[in-house]
Amino acid sequence: xxxxxxxxxxxxxxxxxxxxxxxxxxxxxxxxxxxxxxxxxxxxxxxxxxxxxxxxxxxxxxxxxxxxxxxxxxxxxxxxxxxxxxxxxxxxxxxxxxxxxxxxxxxxxxxxxxxxxxxxxxxxxxxxxxxxxxxxxxxxxxxxxxxxxxxxxxxxxxxxxxxxxxxxxxxxxxxxxxxxxxxxxxxxxxxxxxxxxxxxxxxxxxxxxxxxxxxxxxxxxxxxxxxxxxxxxxxxxxxxx
Amino acid sequence: xxxxxxxxxxxxxxxxxxxxxxxxxxxxxxxxxxxxxxxxxxxxxxxxxxxxxxxxxxxxxxxxxxxxxxxxxxxxxxxxxxxxxxxxxxxxxxxxxxxxxxxxxxxxxxxxxxxxxxxxxxxxxxxxxxxxxxxxxxxxxxxxxxxxxxxxxxxxxxxxxxxxxxxxxxxxxxxxxxxxxxxxxxxxxxxxxxxxxxxxxxxxxxxxxxxxxxxxxxxxxxxxxxxxxxxxxxxxxxxxxxxxxxxxxxxxxxxxxxx
Numbered sequence: 001x002x003x004x005x006x007x008x009x010x011x012x013x014x015x016x017x018x019x020x021x022x023x024x025x026x027x028x029x030x031x032x033x034x035x036x037x038x039x040x041x042x043x044x045x046x047x048x049x050x051x052x053x054x055x056x057x058x059x060x061x062x063x064x065x066x067x068x069x070x071x072x073x074x075x076x077x078x079x080x081x082x083x084x085x086x087x088x089x090x091x092x093x094x095x096x097x098x099x100x101x102x103x104x105x106x107x108x109x110x111x112x113x114x115x116x117x118x119x120x121x122x123x124x125x126x127x128x129x130x131x132x133x134x135x136x137x138x139x140x141x142x143x144x145x146x147x148x149x150x151x152x153x154x155x156x157x158x159x160x161x162x163x164x165x166x167x168x169x170x171x172x173x174x175x176x177x178x179x180x181x182x183x184x185x186x187x188x189x190x191x192x193x194x195x196x197x198x199x200x201x202x203x204x205x206x207x208x209x210x211x212x213x214x215x216x217x218x219x220x221x222x223x224x225x226x227x228x229x230x231x232x233x234x235x236x237x238x239x240x241x
Numbered sequence: 242x243x244x245x246x247x248x249x250x251x252x253x254x255x256x257x258x259x260x261x262x263x264x265x266x267x268x269x270x271x272x273x274x275x276x277x278x279x280x281x282x283x284x285x286x287x288x289x290x291x292x293x294x295x296x297x298x299x300x301x302x303x304x305x306x307x308x309x310x311x312x313x314x315x316x317x318x319x320x321x322x323x324x325x326x327x328x329x330x331x332x333x334x335x336x337x338x339x340x341x342x343x344x345x346x347x348x349x350x351x352x353x354x355x356x357x358x359x360x361x362x363x364x365x366x367x368x369x370x371x372x373x374x375x376x377x378x379x380x381x382x383x384x385x386x387x388x389x390x391x392x393x394x395x396x397x398x399x400x401x402x403x404x405x406x407x408x409x410x411x412x413x414x415x416x417x418x419x420x421x422x423x424x425x426x427x428x429x430x431x432x433x434x435x436x437x438x439x440x441x442x443x444x445x446x447x448x449x450x451x452x453x454x455x456x457x458x459x460x461x462x463x464x465x466x467x468x469x470x471x472x473x474x475x476x477x478x479x480x481x482x483x484x485x486x487x488x489x490x491x492x493x494x495x496x497x498x499x500x
Contacts, residue, residue, distance in 0.1 A: 013499065050322050052500040074324045087316040089258030090251075098251045102244065102323045141319070 001064065003028050003149045003180035004049060009058035011044055011204075018044045020204040022058070026149075029178045031171060033191045035228060036201035042184045043082065045201065046151055049182075050079055063148055075103065078142040082153040088127035092118060092137055095126060099141055107144040115166050116140060132158040139167060149180035156190060168194060188224040200228065202235050245329045248320065252337020255313070261305065262345050269349025277357035284450055287363055290350060291446045294371045295439050296407055298346055302378035303399040306338050310386040311395070318500050331387075331495040335488060339379035343372040363449050370442035377438045377483045378403070384491035387498060406439040414440075435475070438483040445476050 004026040011019040018041045026032055034042050047053035049060055051067055051074065059066065065073035086095055100107050113119060116136035121129060129137070135158040142150060150171075156164050171181055171194055185191055191198065191212065198215050200208040208215055208231060212224055219227040256262060272293070276286045313334075320330050347368045354364040382399040389395040414433060417426065434440045 047500065052318060052321055054497060054499060071324045071326055074322055077322070079322045081315065081318060086319070087255045087313055089255050094254075099319065099323065101247055101251075102320065102325060104244075 001028065002026060003063060004182070005059075005061045006045075006049070007059045009045070009048060009060065010056045011041075011048060011053060012056045018204050019048070019055075019058075022201075022204070022206055024199060024206065024209070026180055026182060028148075028180050029175060030196045031175050031181045031183070031194050032197045032199060033195035034182060034184045034199050034201060035191065035224075037232065040201045041204045042201055043153055046153055046182065046184065050074070050077065050151060075105070076148040078145055078147040078150040080138050080142040080150070080152040080155050082157075086126040086134065086137070089125060091123050091125055092129070093122040095137065096140065096144070100144075103145065105145055108146075109140055109144040112140040112143050115170070116163060132160060132163065135159060136163060143170065143174075147179070149182065150174065152181065152183040154184055154186065156185070156187065188228075192224055198224070200231060202232065207231055207235060244325055245333050248325065248330060248333035249336050252333050253341050255316075256309065256338050256341045259309075262341055265301065265342070266345035266349045269346055270353060273350050273353040274357075277353055277359070283354075283357065283359045283363075286354075286357075287359065287367060287446070287450060290354075290367060291370075291443065294346075294350070294367065294374065295443050298371050298374045299378040299403050299407060299439060300400075302339070302342060302375045303382040303403055304396065305342060306379040306382035307386045307392070307396045307399055309338055310334070310383055311392040314500075321500060327496045328492055331492045332488075335380060335383055335491070338383070339376040342379060343375035346375055347372045363446075366446055366449055370445050373480045373484070374438060374442050377480065377487075380484050380487040380491065384487040384494070387491050387495045406437050410437045410440060435479045438480060441476050441480055441483075445473075448472065 002025045004024070006022055006024040009019050009022040009024075010017070022041075022045060024045075034045065036042050044053055048055050049062065049067070051071065059068075061067065062073045063076050065076075067073060090098070096107075096109050100109070113122070116139060118133070118136055118140065121133055121137075126134065126137070135155075139155065142152065156167060159167060168190070171183075175181060175196075183194075195212055198208065198210065198212050199206055200215070208218065210218070215224060216222065216227050219230040221227040221230050273286075273290060276289055277283070280286050280289070317330065317334070321327065350371055351364055351368040354367070355361070378399075381402055382396075385398040386392070386395040389398070414430065417430065417433070421429075434444060
């Protein structure tokens with residue numbers, strides 16, 4: 001069974017066609033990196049799975065649940081958005097308790113509070129936290145529930161090297177426990193370290209879907225960065241850019 | 242329902258934590274107390290307060306609700322990725338912003354008035370007017386904020402409604418009155434009042450102060466037409482519709498919105 005199945009997904013914002021027929025299946029226990037230049041549709045794709053963006057057409061199922069029918073499937077997903085901004089007046093502890101309360105589930109927040117060293121920030125209002133600390137709060141919110149899958153939008157931006165290392169180790173642990181992880185990133189070293197599979201989006205279509213090794217072989221390049229550059233050049237020539 | 246209440250609790254808590262809300266409450270508390278203390282004549286205090294309420298309360302409600310909505314967009318996203326329906330999220334947001342705001346103005350006015358022994362009926366009507374105007378203009382501001390991601394445009398549309406209701410409307414009524422001086426236009430003017438929540442709130446108060454003639458043409462008309470149950474019913478029904486309509490439109494837009 002697949003964690004996520006996407007069939008012929010289209011999304012249009014006014015005249016702007018952002019996704020043009022995306023088909024994708026994400027397996028359980030796999031870390032998938034969604035790559036692509038700015039405005040290639042990565043965030044829109046992720047937000048369609050989460051129900052934040054409503055698809056123009058196409059079908060998405062998460063663990064067999066059709067995302068158009070009800071909201072309960074979101075219980076299966078932990079999400080870390082790109083920019084961590086929170087209600088200014090709440091403290092970290094209040095925010096964590098609020099999300100737990102809304103979900104009505106038990107959570108292992110203590111573990112992640114320790115892991116990211118958030119203890120001394122628990123009673124501080126979110127408005128006074130630095131960008132990196134907010135991102136750690138964000139990660140805690142995404143990981144504290146025992147979800148079937150995790151969706152992370154440029155998760156390590158703002159992390160210091162220590163937090164980044166803890167974060168990556170955590171992803172591997174989750175993967176080994178059979179969880180699916182989907183993340184976007186512009187940091188290719190991170191992708192090479194973590195991803196079992198790379199999906200390359202360009203102009204709202206999937207241009208490549210396979211392992212990082214296959215990606216490099218197909219383009220004849222040594223690094224992912226160069227592989228992406230090559231693919232973009234080829235696509236540019238194809239499109240007559 | 243349980244989830245809706247939980248969400249409302251957090252939204253309201255977040256709003257109440259804002260320093261502005263306590264400042265707003267204190268402003269009305271001190272202003273009403275000072276007016277009552279220095280003026281002595283309760284009906285004069287009520288008229289002064291009424292003028293502040295109909296001009297100031299809609300504007301503050303619009304600006305506060307709109308800015309609060311835009312600044313909590315990421316918070317909304319956190320809630321929307323939880324297993325909660327969008328309509329529930331929106332309703333708790335509207336309630337969480339507008340109720341604390343209306344309570345702070347309501348209590349700020351009612352407490353000193355009661356202490357200075359104003360008539361309980363008049364106090365209740367003024368407080369209700371202020372609270373109605375707060376939730377109505379909050380719902381209007383949130384509707385425009387949901388429709389437009391650009392906060393300048395969202396806020397500007399709300400302000401346009403305020404300018405219409407608080408400034409242009411009176412000039413328009415004056416023009417209608419002068420242009421159709423020779424015609425029986427009472428019915429038309431009453432209908433036009435229904436199209437302006439600020440005027441409705443003003444009439445509600447004026448009807449009870451025996452100074453209708455001083456407060457404009459529509460006030461005088463309504464006192465005649467509506468010192469009855471029918472008049473109150475029409476005013477409260479119209480005010481309720483003024484709240485429900487933007488609430489429903491906002492909720493449907495929110496339900497289909499891309500975040």
